[in-house]
Amino acid sequence: MERSSLAQRAVHLSATMPRPGAHEGIPFDSGHAFPGVLPDLRAAAELALSEYRAETLQYGVRPGLPELREWISGYLHGEGAEVPAEEVVVVNGAKHGIDLLCRLLLDEGDSIVVTAPTYFTAIPIFKSFGASFIEVSQDEEGLDTSELEAVLARLVREGRRLPKFIYNVPDFHNPTGVTMSRRRREALVELSARHRILILEDSPYRKVRFEGAPEPMIKALDRANTILIGTFAKLIAPGLRIGWVSASTDALARIIQLKSDGGSCPLTQRIIVEFCRAGGLDAHIQSVQRTYGSHRDHMVAAVRRQLPELSMTVPHGGYYLWLKLPEGMDGDELTTRAADAGVTILAGSKFFAGQPQKNYIRLAYSHATPVQIDEGVGRLAGALRSMASTSARA
């Protein structure tokens, strides 16, 4: 199979990648895909641009290619969520989905629930719709539903307006890497139903699992109150700019009206359908799991070896390590010093919708090679030591 040879090539590429030069920046900041696992979509594109040319180069339909909606429905069935194709609309990636849902659901002055920390790219989208934030803590079981319950009870007691929705990334949370436990998911669903608050389940990393068994999707536990945001960015490749939203047909009818872009690209939709039909996705997911699992192992080992003073919860999947700095150490400053030392990371403070906590950083292990990971963690350790010695001198 051409595809498995591609996966082998990915491993080969990563093994033979030269050692990064001293002045070459090492990217731990982005959630970009590792170049070696980008799939071979040429056969799917050839089909899409020959047999399906009259479909792929013409205007598409706003809800999305029917066969892709069917495929997504089947995929969700495989994940335990029964979602008919009519309850799926194709969008231009998860961020476009979040944007459309904000347009649909938010009015000026509305509040929403997010975790602290939360997915940082969603924060400016929420803010652009004038949303205020109710932040809820997380621990190793994910969103703290007891805290959320207390917050909602207080709002009810005080006769105040309840939040419009609860936004969460339950699988391999960005940035923390935590997967919400089943009992927390059940508690969340119970709270959502009791207070009639929608849940926005954003789950891009669900299949990027290196070990252990998946928890049920929130959508599988409560189809009615959960709106699911999905994407092919992490399933296949970010460059496709294709995702989906699954909600009630009523909500979707209004989202389709809001899709003034005239329908997502029929060409990339057809490429996805043909790639998946040809069995490309399963092989690709295996390659992704193997590669990123190995990257994670590399980064965890490097951090333990070179940055033993940082604490972390080792994620079972996803793209990121969320690292806690020693008491009083500033993640923003470390980020600046790391950049000077040739490794780009993200300050944890970026991931808070409200008051930022300053003693965290996020490292992505997705994009860099294992060799770059070793080198980059070394540079980060150097940057951290330089801070420690400066503060020791002060």
Add this chain to the structure above:
Amino acid sequence: MERSSLAQRAVHLSATMPRPGAHEGIPFDSGHAFPGVLPDLRAAAELALSEYRAETLQYGVRPGLPELREWISGYLHGEGAEVPAEEVVVVNGAKHGIDLLCRLLLDEGDSIVVTAPTYFTAIPIFKSFGASFIEVSQDEEGLDTSELEAVLARLVREGRRLPKFIYNVPDFHNPTGVTMSRRRREALVELSARHRILILEDSPYRKVRFEGAPEPMIKALDRANTILIGTFAKLIAPGLRIGWVSASTDALARIIQLKSDGGSCPLTQRIIVEFCRAGGLDAHIQSVQRTYGSHRDHMVAAVRRQLPELSMTVPHGGYYLWLKLPEGMDGDELTTRAADAGVTILAGSKFFAGQPQKNYIRLAYSHATPVQIDEGVGRLAGALRSMASTSARA
């Protein structure tokens, strides 16, 4: 060249297309492309998905692929508009461009200037931002700038708020097919500068010209006050969902922030760049001009032969015929009767942002074959006769 053989195939396809069955609907409603002129993008896609895989399947940059922005800048130079690549941002088609510009420019209660009639798909986008409309007439020279001048002078006299922008399709206007004359363009630019009102120049059909010489782009006459909306939908193919906006770098910086979708699809952008680089675009435009010119000739002849009571201005390009019905005849009713007779058209009333004029219809000659055009105009004539005989009996 493979491309010219494709163009030949298009002609061949259209010549051998079977006569439409009595129950087969004939589509004069949509601005879809004729299937026979959809280009062969396979070589460009093969390159994009092999040599450029690490770019095309990765996250792109929000302003768009630098080489595509450069290409657009060069294309506009060829059209007489000097627009540096920094003043071009890639978007997901022209409608996405309009949507982003509304987000950027419109506040609740703002008014905008549109022609009566205007591009009907833009109307709900404008309305969704709460815009009110100042409608200005058109004649065979396009937007009536004397009328606009009088309207603006009255607003100034009355101390009222001026419109935020003037939206227009100056080349082969949708739906009227009219191209704005040079002196009107100059008068529009003068009014825009005098009153400091932006012009939104939406020009998808500019290259779909069958005869005569182009008028200067409004952007070429006044780069500072004109925002240009472009698209590859009519230049290459609608399914690509790639267009552009050209404005000042300040405005573009804010548009890029509003592009929460995370950047337009890098794969389709690269396909466009490679298709154009390989010289595919020039051959394709020739094929488009030849094919749609022949479709127009067919439809104009069929209308003159079978519907002599309808009046029209024959367009020199674009996709549409705008037909005026005899006094007192209702275009909405004719549209319904035409659909019953197996030909779908659009009622002219859809194209008015304010009070609709009822005695117009729009026929697209782009999508149907010449054989379908003859048959469809015949069906339309039958529908019109049935209305005339009903009203004669009444």
